[in-house]
Each structure stands twice: as C-alpha cells, then as structure tokens.
Amino acid sequence: MTTNTDNSELLIPALFLPYQMPLPGVINTLKVTNVLNLAGVFCADSTHHKIFVPFLDEIEGISAEEDACIKARESLVGNTSLAGVVAEIKHVDFKEKFANVDLIVVGMGKALCRELSVEPDLRSGILATVRMMQPDVSGEKGQNLPAARRMVLKALRAYAKYAERIDGIRFNASEYQAEANDSTLCYHIAADMDFEYEDVKNMILSPSVYERLVTTAGVLRRLTGYAEVEESILQKTGRSLTEQQRENFMREQIRILEEELGDDDAGECEMLSDKLDSLLRYLSDSTCERIAKEISRLRRLSSVSPDYSVLRMHLDFVLGLPWAPTPLPDIDLGEVRRILDRDHYGLKKVKDRIVEFMAVRTMKKATTTGIICLFGPPGTGKTSVVKSIAEALGREYVRISLGGVRDEAEIRGHRKTYIGAMPGRILTAIEKAGTNTPVILLDEIDKLCGDFRGDPASALLEVLDKEQNKDFTDNYAEVPFDLSNVLFITTANTLDTIPEPLLDRLEVIELSSYTENEKMEIAKRHLIPKQAREHGLSKNAVVIKDSVIKKLINEYTREAGVRSLERHIASLMRKSITIMKTENRKSVTVNDSVLFNMLGAGHAIHRFETGADKAVIGSVNGMAWTSIGGVLLAVEVNVFEGSGKLEVTGLIGDVMRESAVAALSYIRSRSDAFGLSGDFYKTKDIHVHVPEGATPKDGPSAGVTIATAILSALAGIPARQSIAMTGEITIRGDVLAIGGLKEKTLAALKEGITTVLVPAENSADIAELPDEVKNGLNIITVRTVDEVFDLALVKGCGDDAVVAADDAGKASSCDKGTCCGDDAAASGKGDDVGDGASSEGKDKPKDDGAEKGKGKPRGKGKPRGKGKPRGDNAGDGAAGNFR
Numbered sequence: 001m002t003t004n005t006d007n008s009e010l011l012i013p014a015l016f017l018p019y020q021m022p023l024p025g026v027i028n029t030l031k032v033t034n035v036l037n038l039a040g041v042f043c044a045d046s047t048h049h050k051i052f053v054p055f056l057d058e059i060e061g062i063s064a065e066e067d068a069c070i071k072a073r074e075s076l077v078g079n080t081s082l083a084g085v086v087a088e089i090k091h092v093d094f095k096e097k098f099a100n101v102d103l104i105v106v107g108m109g110k111a112l113c114r115e116l117s118v119e120p121d122l123r124s125g126i127l128a129t130v131r132m133m134q135p136d137v138s139g140e141k142g143q144n145l146p147a148a149r150r151m152v153l154k155a156l157r158a159y160a161k162y163a164e165r166i167d168g169i170r171f172n173a174s175e176y177q178a179e180a181n182d183s184t185l186c187y188h189i190a191a192d193m194d195f196e197y198e199d200v201k202n203m204i205l206s207p208s209v210y211e212r213l214v215t216t217a218g219v220l221r222r223l224t225g226y227a228e229v230e231e232s233i234l235q236k237t238g239r240s241l242t243e244q245q246r247e248n249f250m251r252e253q254i255r256i257l258e259e260e261l262g263d264d265d266a267g268e269c270e271m272l273s274d275k276l277d278s279l280l281r282y283l284s285d286s287t288c289e290r291i292a293k294e295i296s297r298l299r300r301l302s303s304v305s306p307d308y309s310v311l312r313m314h315l316d317f318v319l320g321l322p323w324a325p326t327p328l329p330d331i332d333l334g335e336v337r338r339i340l341d342r343d344h345y346g347l348k349k350v351k352d353r354i355v356e357f358m359a360v361r362t363m364k365k366a367t368t369t370g371i372i373c374l375f376g377p378p379g380t381g382k383t384s385v386v387k388s389i390a391e392a393l394g395r396e397y398v399r400i401s402l403g404g405v406r407d408e409a410e411i412r413g414h415r416k417t418y419i420g421a422m423p424g425r426i427l428t429a430i431e432k433a434g435t436n437t438p439v440i441l442l443d444e445i446d447k448l449c450g451d452f453r454g455d456p457a458s459a460l461l462e463v464l465d466k467e468q469n470k471d472f473t474d475n476y477a478e479v480p481f482d483l484s485n486v487l488f489i490t491t492a493n494t495l496d497t498i499p500e501p502l503l504d505r506l507e508v509i510e511l512s513s514y515t516e517n518e519k520m521e522i523a524k525r526h527l528i529p530k531q532a533r534e535h536g537l538s539k540n541a542v543v544i545k546d547s548v549i550k551k552l553i554n555e556y557t558r559e560a561g562v563r564s565l566e567r568h569i570a571s572l573m574r575k576s577i578t579i580m581k582t583e584n585r586k587s588v589t590v591n592d593s594v595l596f597n598m599l600g601a602g603h604a605i606h607r608f609e610t611g612a613d614k615a616v617i618g619s620v621n622g623m624a625w626t627s628i629g630g631v632l633l634a635v636e637v638n639v640f641e642g643s644g645k646l647e648v649t650g651l652i653g654d655v656m657r658e659s660a661v662a663a664l665s666y667i668r669s670r671s672d673a674f675g676l677s678g679d680f681y682k683t684k685d686i687h688v689h690v691p692e693g694a695t696p697k698d699g700p701s702a703g704v705t706i707a708t709a710i711l712s713a714l715a716g717i718p719a720r721q722s723i724a725m726t727g728e729i730t731i732r733g734d735v736l737a738i739g740g741l742k743e744k745t746l747a748a749l750k751e752g753i754t755t756v757l758v759p760a761e762n763s764a765d766i767a768e769l770p771d772e773v774k775n776g777l778n779i780i781t782v783r784t785v786d787e788v789f790d791l792a793l794v795k796g797c798g799d800d801a802v803v804a805a806d807d808a809g810k811a812s813s814c815d816k817g818t819c820c821g822d823d824a825a826a827s828g829k830g831d832d833v834g835d836g837a838s839s840e841g842k843d844k845p846k847d848d849g850a851e852k853g854k855g856k857p858r859g860k861g862k863p864r865g866k867g868k869p870r871g872d873n874a875g876d877g878a879a880g881n882f883r
Contacts, residue, residue, distance in 0.1 A: 012047045013040030014128035016068035022087040023187040024107035033100040036069040040125030052128045054084035082113040148213035155220035162227030186216040282323040326435045329394040336392040376511030379561020382491040390439035398429040403444035408454025413476035423476040446492035513560035515772040542576040560629025614721040618713035621724040622705030623744035630743030637713035642685025650690030653698025663707035701738040703729035725757035737761035
C-alpha cells in the first residue's frame with residue numbers, strides 16, 4: 001500500500017526513456033537523444049532541475065526513445081495514470097552539438113502522474129503533473145526487517161563468489177552492511193548488480209520496505225542460479241576452448257612468420273587486387289565496385305575464419321572468368337561444309353541449314369541469329385554435328401548434359417552463403433572453356449525435370465534469350481556476365497516435353513532416321529575405321545563384308561540411328577582380335593558364316609506377316625512415330641454378339657480412343673453402303689486392340705487404321721497385310737495430314753511393306769523422302785477413308801482368317817475361285833465393299849492437283865497432338881505415337 005503524505009503537486013518535464021529508470025537515493029546516468037526529451041531537459045531549469053521518468057513497459061509498440069515520445073504525445077496526453085520516479089538533475093553533459101546529452105541525476109522517490117500536457121511550440125517538451133508517493137510503514141511493525149536484511153546480504157555474498165569467477169567482478173558484500181536505510185540498500189544493490197528493467201520496477205513499486213527486501217533477495221538468488229549453470233558449462237567446455245585458443249595462437253604465429261617471409265594473406269589480397277586492376281577496362285563500374293568491396297572484406301577476415309575460404313573461392317572464380325573479349329575468326333562457309341561432309345554422311349538438309357545459319361552470322365558480325373535445336377531420334381549424330389560445328393568455327397567446345405536436371409540452381413548457381421555452394425553449369429562451362437565465345441552444347445534439353453527445387457527449364461529462358469543473356473547473373477558470381485557471344489546449340493529426342501516458352505526461342509533442325517543405304521555408307525566410312533583405331537587395329541586387319549553390314553542393319557540393329565550398329569561392329573572387332581591372338585593370325589575377314597559364329601542369329605526379325613499373298617480379317621497395319629524412330633503397329637479388331645459396346649485396349653491415350661469413336665461413327669453413318677445392318681451397333685460388341693499392351697501409345701494419326709480394321713471385322717472382309725497406312729479421319733470421312741512421314745515410311749520399308757497409304761495433304765512431304773524409300777514403296781495418297789477401304793480391303797472374300805491376294809492393291813482369285821468359299825457367301829457382306837480395290841497400285845487416285853502440295857503441309861516440326869510421345873521402350877522400343 002502507498003499513501004500520499006504530501007498533497008502538493010509538481011508540474012515538471014516528463015522524459016520518456018525506454019529501459020532506463022533512475023533509482024531513488026542513487027546517482028544515475030541517463031542518455032537522452034529525442035527532441036521532445038531534450039526540450040524537457042532544457043525546461044528543467046525552471047522547475048528546480050526536477051524531471052519525471054515514467055515506467056513504459058506496459059505501453060505497446062515501444063522499442064526506442066522516439067517511439068516512446070510519439071506514443072506519449074499522440075495517445076497519453078491528457079488525464080492518465082503513470083507511475084514513475086522523480087529525479088533531480090545534477091549535471092548535464094552535452095554530446096555531438098546538443099544532438100544528445102548524458103544526464104547525471106539522483107532519484108528522489110516514486111511518484112504518480114495524473115495528467116500530461118504539451119505546449120503548442122514544443123519548447124517545454126512534455127509536462128507532467130505528478131504527486132510524490134511514500135511507502136506505508138504502518139503495516140511493517142509485525143514484519144521482521146532485520147531477518148529480511150540478513151537474507152539479502154546472504155544472497156549477495158553467494159552471488160559475489162560466482163560473479164568474481166565468471167565475470168571478474170570484485171565487490172565486498174560486507175560494504176553493504178553499513179547501509180542503514182534498507183530501501184537505499186536495495187537500490188544500491190540493484191545499481192551495482194545491473195538488475196533488469198522489470199526487476200527495478202518491481203522493487204520501486206513494492207508497497208513496503210519489507211517487500212522490497214524480499215524482492216531483492218529473490219532476484220539475487222535467481223542470478224546466482226544462472227551463474228552456477230554458466231560456471232558448469234564453462235568447466236565442461238574449458239578444455240576445448242583452451243585447445244582452440246592454442247590452435248588460433250599457433251596459426252597467428254604462422255601468419256606472422258609468413259608475413260615476414262612475404263607469403264601472407266595480405267599477399268593473396270594484393271594478387272587478387274592486381275588481377276582486378278588488369279580487368280578494369282573489361283568490367284562495368286558496378287562490377288568493379290562489387291569485387292573491390294569483396295577483396296576489402298577478405299583483408300579484414302582472419303585466415304582461420306570459415307568465411308575466409310568461402311570468400312576466397314568466390315573471388316577466385318569471379319576473377320577467373322574470361323572477361324576479356326575473344327576475337328572471333330572469320331567464318332569460312334566452305335570450310336564449314338567441308339568439315340561437315342568429312343565427319344557425316346547424308347544429312348543434306350541439316351548441313352544446308354547449318355551453313356545458312358553460319359552465313360547469317362557473317363553479315364555485320366551478327367551474333368543474335370537464334371539458338372539451334374537439333375531434333376531427332378537417338379544415334380542420328382546430333383552431338384557429333386555440334387562438335388564438327390565447333391571445329392569448323394575454330395571455337396572451344398563444351399558439352400552440358402541436362403538429362404535429369406531438376407534443380408534450378410544447376411543453371412543459375414547457389415548463393416555463396418550456402419554450405420557447398422557452387423556456380424551454375426553455364427558459367428562453369430564458360431570458365432572451363434577459357435573464352436567467352438565457346439560453342440556450348442545443351443544436350444538432352446527435352447529431359448529437364450522440375451520439382452520443389454525449381455524449374456530449370458524456366459531458368460534457361462534467360463540463358464537462351466538473345467535479349468536477356470547480355471546481363472546473365474549467376475547466383476554464385478553475383479555479377480552480370482555477357483553470354484551474347486556464346487553459340488548455344490541444343491539437342492532433343494522429342495519436342496513435346498519442351499515448354500512452349502523455351503521452344504519458342506529455338507530454331508528446330510530435324511535429323512530424321514537413316515535409310516539402309518545411308519547406314520551402309522556410315523558404317524564403311526566412319527564406324528568401322530573408328531572402331532579399328534580404338535581397338536588398335538590396322539586398316540585391313542579386320543575386313544567386314546558388305547553383306548555382313550547389311551545383315552547387321554536389318555537383322556541385328558533395327559534402329560533409327562547407328563549407335564547400336566556401332567556397338568555390334570565393336571563386338572566384331574573384339575572377337576576378331578581374340579581370334580587373331582589365339583590362332584596367331586594377322587587378319588580376319590568377317591563373312592556371313594563368321595558373323596553367325598560371332599554374334600549368333602539376328603534377333604530383330606520381321607514381326608509382321610507382310611507378304612503379298614496375305615490378307616487377314618480385322619487386322620490392319622498402321623504406321624507410328626516414336627522418339628526413337630518409326631515403327632509399325634498393328635490394329636486388331638474382334639466383333640461378337642453383345643449390346644453395342646466399344647472397348648479399346650492396348651494402353652492407348654485419349655486421342656486414339658477418340659479416333660476409334662470417330663471411326664465407328666463414320667461406319668455407322670454409312671452402314672447401308674458397306675452392307676451392314678442398320679442396328680449392328682446395338683447387337684455387336686466391338687473390341688479394338690493395339691498389341692504390345694504394356695507400351696503406351698497415342699497420337700492423332702491412327703484414325704484410318706482403326707476405321708479399316710473395324711470395317712474389316714464387321715463386314716468379314718480381309719485386309720491386305722502388304723499395305724500400311726497413316727492418317728487421322730473426321731466423322732465425315734476426310735483424311736487429315738500427319739507428321740513424321742519419313743520415319744513411318746522407313747519403318748514400313750524395313751518390315752517388308754510394299755504399299756503405304758498417306759494423306760493427300762502430305763504430298764509435298766513425299767518429294768522430300770529418300771530415293772530409297774520412294775523406289776522401295778508404292779506410296780498412294782488418299783483424301784477420304786473410302787479410298788482407303790477400296791485399296792486395303794480384299795473384294796469378294798469372306799470369313800476366312802487368311803486368304804490369298806495379289807501384290808499391293810490387286811485382288812486375285814483364291815484357291816476356290818473368286819470367292820473364299822461358303823463362309824464368305826454366308827456372310828453376305830463384301831460385294832458392295834472394295835469395288836475400287838482392283839487397282840494395280842500404280843495409278844494414284846485423282847485429287848485435282850492436291851498431290852502437288854498446295855499450302856503448307858502439316859506434320860512438320862513438332863508432332864501434332866498434345867502429350868509426350870510415350871514409349872517405355874519395352875522390347876525393341878516400338879512405343880507408338882500415331883503422329
């Protein structure tokens with residue numbers, strides 16, 4: 001309890017000082033910096049040098065003296081109730097041209113403020129109307145003050161022992177025994193022990209002297225407990241601290257010795273500074289300033305500091321980048337063509353496009369002609385083409401593999417403050433090349449991944465964008481680097497998985513599958529000599545016959561590229577070396593019989609019965625495109641009694657499923673013309689299946705194949721197995737254009753197909769097919785699915801599963817005559833179907849000039865249809881994408 005013993009009130013300045021409180025009866029130092037508080041200090045001359053300091057810990061939002069004054073002025077002015085201490089100013093020490101002062105004050109006692117006021121001109125600061133408060137001693141007669149005093153002194157002596165050992169503070173507890181006033185004793189102890197603000201407040205606001213003594217003893221016991229724990233920790237860690245100090249001392253001795261010898265950290269900093277000076281004319285002002293600050297920071301660090309090695313590695317990397325511009329040699333287009341022809345056979349369109357690309361760069365030294373993306377199946381020579389380009393241009397070549405990269409920091413780098421931070425792959429490749437004009441191959445750009453670490457494909461946008469890469473900033477380097485002189489070339493097996501914004505920055509050049517003749521020439525000119533050199537053989541030590549190479553191509557390595565072919569040639573070289581060593585021979589000739597003994601029988605045999613005399617009901621050959629080349633995919637259909645259900649199996653996608661629905665819709669719309677009952681869709685269940693059910697398949701080019709197979713099964717008319725087809729249909733029977741025609745026709749040629757049916761809109765693409773394909777296949781263009789039915793279905797044959805037929809498009813008599821027997825007659829279906837199927841396969845359907853390719857043929861570039869051309873490469877990799 002407190003009572004008012006003096007009814008007089010004081011109007012004195014109030015100083016709002018967070019975490020500062022003068023103690024009654026003790027000399028205190030207060031620091032004042034705010035303008036309002038300083039005005040109060042100057043006003044104190046007219047109030048007998050008295051000031052009022054309130055407790056502020058209960059006011060929210062106060063973290064500094066300025067906050068306290070603002071809160072007091074805005075929300076506390078007027079009637080209020082603030083407790084605090086009245087103090088008398090003894091001395092004012094002005095600092096920094098009156099910007100702040102140190103006040104030497106003596107606390108007079110606690111007081112209660114009932115009102116705050118502020119003058120309009122603020123010259124008096126904040127004025128407080130206060131009344132002094134005195135402790136109520138009426139209830140202390142029954143309390144044992146001497147016992148409380150002894151408790152305080154005992155707690156003080158206990159704390160003094162730890163304070164001397166831990167903090168080095170020496171004070172004699174017996175000196176406080178001479179203090180007669182118990183309140184003053186508590187305040188002196190609080191000032192000497194540096195009590196916390198909350199503890200000081202509790203002491204001052206204690207209702208009695210006894211309570212003040214109890215509060216003081218409690219604080220001392222708490223401080224003693226903290227000191228005991230701290231001493232225990234120091235005892236446990238003292239040995240390790242001593243060892244660390246000893247190590248630091250020895251390192252400091254080594255540093256001084258190195259300094260005497262001229263081999264010190266300062267020398268390293270000077271070396272970095274010299275390197276920076278040599279690069280000043282190549283660096284921007286901001287970059288120079290940034291690097292200079294880092295070097296200055298390195299000077300201040302000790303060599304044993306963890307930050308020292310991090311900063312040193314960062315500076316070494318940044319200053320080691322090739323900042324000086326490298327003069328570009330003149331591009332000799334003839335030399336570019338010569339080197340491309342020397343290293344690669346075929347690829348005429350690709351070579352022409354690359355020479356055109358280089359020709360553009362020779363005009364006015366242009367460097368912003370776009371980014372090349374070499375797109376094609378594996379093993380077609382994309383990476384080796386880039387090597388040849390780098391050699392032809394006289395530039396350094398660096399390859400960056402992007403397959404499986406899922407962390408954005410792989411491209412942009414890590415922040416150097418992270419543990420294990422490294423620069424990104426782009427600047428690392430630049431440093432490795434030692435020049436800022438290299439040829440950088442971004443290999444397998446279609447296999448980038450993205451997860452919670454970020455999207456590396458998006459990070460490549462800045463790298464490949466000619467408008468942005470002039471100031472590419474790596475997170476590790478932290479300074480911009482010019483990538484505009486770098487020739488970036490990318491490779492991809494498919495375009496479907498490349499994000500559209502990234503693909504938009506690429507100029508796609510397609511490398512198609514190789515023909516058999518091209519593979520033969522590549523093997524003889526490049527693969528066999530290369531493997532002979534790598535196995536240490538002379539030119540004629542191992543002779544491989546042309547017939548053996550042809551067998552390797554057709555029976556052992558049915559692929560789009562030549563990678564597997566090279567592996568088999570390497571295997572022949574190893575086995576030939578073994579024969580030469582064991583039989584003491586100087587050379588080995590590999591013929592057909594030797595090939596069988598070395599590699600066994602070929603595994604890549606024809607999977608399709610494509611003979612000219614084969615026709616099967618409900619089975620049609622379709623042509624598909626995959627990321628590893630073209631394949632043939634059969635579509636099989638069964639029809640049986642049911643309720644009109646259409647079931648499609650074979651792990652196909654939504655696009656092909658819709659093609660099946662569209663095909664059935666067209667057949668239903670013309671059921672009378674095809675000799676089908678009008679309600680067959682109610683009484684027949686149709687099952688469409690694409691074999692190799694574990695391999696995903698999808699794409700918009702299987703419509704004609706599915707429609708032909710459904711009609712063949714419904715009408716009981718066999719489909720010629722010597723014919724393969726591709727194209728999407730509409731529900732009105734039109735055949736739409738497709739992509740990947742070269743890969744599809746090459747696959748058909750490999751499988752023994754004699755005739756292919758392609759959309760008329762792809763007529764322009766036919767002219768670009770290799771001569772080998774055009775001479776080996778009878779290519780017929782079609783505009784409607786009815787033309788496909790006329791060419792692919794055998795007229796006059798019934799339900800026999802396999803019947804005879806003539807070459808590609810000409811029906812012949814079976815063994816039983818013009819009909820396949822009673823089964824066919826019983827079906828009663830087929831007479832109205834295939835009336836035009838007696839074509840010799842040479843006269844293509846008239847299309848009013850459409851075969852000349854009016855307009856831009858579809859199917860070039862990116863495969864039509866959304867989604868990844870999936871193919872898990874089960875078996876021989878015939879994952880289907882009807883493109």
